[in-house]
Amino acid sequence: MRTSLAPLARARVRRLTFAACSASGALGALGAFGALGAFPERLTAQASYLGYTSTSTATQRATEDRFRDAVSATSLSALHRPLSRRPHPAGSPGAAEVVTYLQRTLRSFGLEVETFEYRAWLSHPRRVRVTRTAPTVRELSVREPALAGDSTATHPDLGDAFIAYSASGVAEGAVVYVNYGLPADYEELARLGVNVRGRIAIARYGRSHRAVKVFAAQQAGARALILYSDPADDGFVRGPAWPNGYWRGEQMPQRGNAKLSWYFHGDPLTPGVAALPDAPRLSTANAPTLPRIPVVALAWGEAQHLLSALGGPVAPASFAGGLPFTYRLGPGAAVRVAVDLDDGLRPIRNVVATLRGRDAPDRRVMLGAHHDAWTFGGVDPGTGAAALLECARVLGQMARTGWRPARTIALAFWDAEEYGLIGSTEYAEQWRQQLQDQLVLYVNTDMYMRGRFDAGGVPSLRDFVVDVARTVPDGSGTVYDGWRTAEWARLPRAQRPADSAAYRPDLKTLGSGADFVPFQDHVGVPTLSIEFIGANGYGFGTYHSRFDSRAYVERIADPGFVQGVTMTRVLGTLALRMANADVLPFRFSHYAARLEAALRDVPTWGDHAAGQGAPPLDVAPLLASANRALQLATSLEGAIGQRLANGHIPPDATRALNDRLARLEQLLADDDGAPDSRWYRHVFYGWNIYSLYDGQPFPGLAEAMRGGDRARVTHEVARIARALARLSTELAAALTIAQARET
Numbered sequence: 001m002r003t004s005l006a007p008l009a010r011a012r013v014r015r016l017t018f019a020a021c022s023a024s025g026a027l028g029a030l031g032a033f034g035a036l037g038a039f040p041e042r043l044t045a046q047a048s049y050l051g052y053t054s055t056s057t058a059t060q061r062a063t064e065d066r067f068r069d070a071v072s073a074t075s076l077s078a079l080h081r082p083l084s085r086r087p088h089p090a091g092s093p094g095a096a097e098v099v100t101y102l103q104r105t106l107r108s109f110g111l112e113v114e115t116f117e118y119r120a121w122l123s124h125p126r127r128v129r130v131t132r133t134a135p136t137v138r139e140l141s142v143r144e145p146a147l148a149g150d151s152t153a154t155h156p157d158l159g160d161a162f163i164a165y166s167a168s169g170v171a172e173g174a175v176v177y178v179n180y181g182l183p184a185d186y187e188e189l190a191r192l193g194v195n196v197r198g199r200i201a202i203a204r205y206g207r208s209h210r211a212v213k214v215f216a217a218q219q220a221g222a223r224a225l226i227l228y229s230d231p232a233d234d235g236f237v238r239g240p241a242w243p244n245g246y247w248r249g250e251q252m253p254q255r256g257n258a259k260l261s262w263y264f265h266g267d268p269l270t271p272g273v274a275a276l277p278d279a280p281r282l283s284t285a286n287a288p289t290l291p292r293i294p295v296v297a298l299a300w301g302e303a304q305h306l307l308s309a310l311g312g313p314v315a316p317a318s319f320a321g322g323l324p325f326t327y328r329l330g331p332g333a334a335v336r337v338a339v340d341l342d343d344g345l346r347p348i349r350n351v352v353a354t355l356r357g358r359d360a361p362d363r364r365v366m367l368g369a370h371h372d373a374w375t376f377g378g379v380d381p382g383t384g385a386a387a388l389l390e391c392a393r394v395l396g397q398m399a400r401t402g403w404r405p406a407r408t409i410a411l412a413f414w415d416a417e418e419y420g421l422i423g424s425t426e427y428a429e430q431w432r433q434q435l436q437d438q439l440v441l442y443v444n445t446d447m448y449m450r451g452r453f454d455a456g457g458v459p460s461l462r463d464f465v466v467d468v469a470r471t472v473p474d475g476s477g478t479v480y481d482g483w484r485t486a487e488w489a490r491l492p493r494a495q496r497p498a499d500s501a502a503y504r505p506d507l508k509t510l511g512s513g514a515d516f517v518p519f520q521d522h523v524g525v526p527t528l529s530i531e532f533i534g535a536n537g538y539g540f541g542t543y544h545s546r547f548d549s550r551a552y553v554e555r556i557a558d559p560g561f562v563q564g565v566t567m568t569r570v571l572g573t574l575a576l577r578m579a580n581a582d583v584l585p586f587r588f589s590h591y592a593a594r595l596e597a598a599l600r601d602v603p604t605w606g607d608h609a610a611g612q613g614a615p616p617l618d619v620a621p622l623l624a625s626a627n628r629a630l631q632l633a634t635s636l637e638g639a640i641g642q643r644l645a646n647g648h649i650p651p652d653a654t655r656a657l658n659d660r661l662a663r664l665e666q667l668l669a670d671d672d673g674a675p676d677s678r679w680y681r682h683v684f685y686g687w688n689i690y691s692l693y694d695g696q697p698f699p700g701l702a703e704a705m706r707g708g709d710r711a712r713v714t715h716e717v718a719r720i721a722r723a724l725a726r727l728s729t730e731l732a733a734a735l736t737i738a739q740a741r742e743t
Ligand SMILES: [Zn+2]
Pocket: 370, 380, 381, 417, 446, 447
């Protein structure tokens, strides 16, 4: 392996002289040496795109301009309407109608259209009842009433608000308020002498996935769990509520699934394999992701009739929500929860449209969004799906003139995302080997709305996203300008560089909550998530209520579909830029630098496995290994930059190099994770379930430390070491190809 310092130093010099030719390229190399986040910006105007020669940059610029100029707000608005006309949860007649609309529309754009059908375990509501039985009897509503200003709530397809995969049954008992319902809240309750066993827990939404709350309630011995949306978290305390504003109103319960997805994602009965009709299936009694207690969701307008009736100790300050009374822990009120769900195998359908590549039809870039919705799906997923449809329309229009991308571009519309990423997961499980061979990039978008650019993904794609964001106009500047300013403003004051123009934003680590999960965590392909989000992130005011409607989109989320135009341009530019690149624009120097930074953090994680007085985990060998990868990657990027600057890209060697670059991510995943969560194969990135949808570096190690499992910590450290070694070996192999004189 070539890790002596001499070639490295040369590579550095090369990068800097190369700056005149490719500013973005040089910035990427500088990034590997500078402190994360603080980089000089705009040394020169953007000349060549990352991964392109100067000649191919000119052609690409013209192609992208054609795409961006053709994106239309009028078209977006028209494409969105049928996506939000009728409630369309997975497995419903409304969902079948949306699938037909997608197939017909995508075909009319001139794209090849395929449908992938599975049989998934889905739950639909028959009847949900929540009755306060003491101090006085009061029936609590689980249906949103009609609302002046948004007539959608009266649609005949709409049923009771429910929590998918809740156990069916009746539970009755005294009510205890458990704050956010997280393990720390139960510890606090225990300290205060409040017992939850045999009682009904009521928890507010926020700070973690609802499934974590269900699991914690089960562990605490609660008979049932009531989830509600407190106005302090997403209601009037934060700002004007719909129909007057962005935030959640008095009668807007949040639906959702409560599957314990940290074991695996997708269909609860077919872990690791596609849910085809003849697939082996778990029995529901043995399916680990299914909750075991009844769970219901209430709007605060209903939940207040329980909370205000509670006696017992006054809740600690950290438990107090935004309703105008003193929060108490209980008991003092009692409730009867009756859940009757119609659970069963139902068909789900993914629709995938394809525009075949001219040079490498068997190498693909895929964009994805889901099409199922808890109700109308105005924002979630109507906005994301409409942007993807508009992408498809414009690509189809360009293809009519005979143009083709170099690599294939696919646009996927997933079903049953709301039930826990089922459509995307079953597809990824079915086509795992093909995806690993062919997919060079997966880009997910769940939704967008007026707000800040929100980009996540594996670190090798950071420079690529920066490069693309710089070319998409937004307001008086570019998407990149807005991204940088917003991320700078979100930094804690002490960490903010004085000059926001010198700050360089980064991709956030992907956790959970949308269809990127099977691609990054299970298949291990290079993955991005691209959205624009408002003040409360993904939890916009009408999220998962009946009022996530077309009216909410027109008045709050994206009046005039102006944001949609920018969103579509970003998605299309990402797809075209990756599909046509001479050398795939991955930057593993940044990946290695991010791993180094994360490793330096590990000793501060609070090692419950170390025990009292034990020395902190020694990460020095791992750091040395990450640094070795950093040096190799920097040399590789220097060699690639040199080739692009010379315009010398021999086809055979470049194809081999591109395949190594695209497939490197897979080598960072393995089958050696914890036995109960082996579906999550990525060693470096995953989901931190205790902080909602946040990503977690080294998820296996983090879980082992949190759980105090010394043997597991040792195993995970060795696992990380092996993955880092594979990273270096592969970078060295790529470097050999990139440095070869002639092929
Ligand atoms: Zn969604």
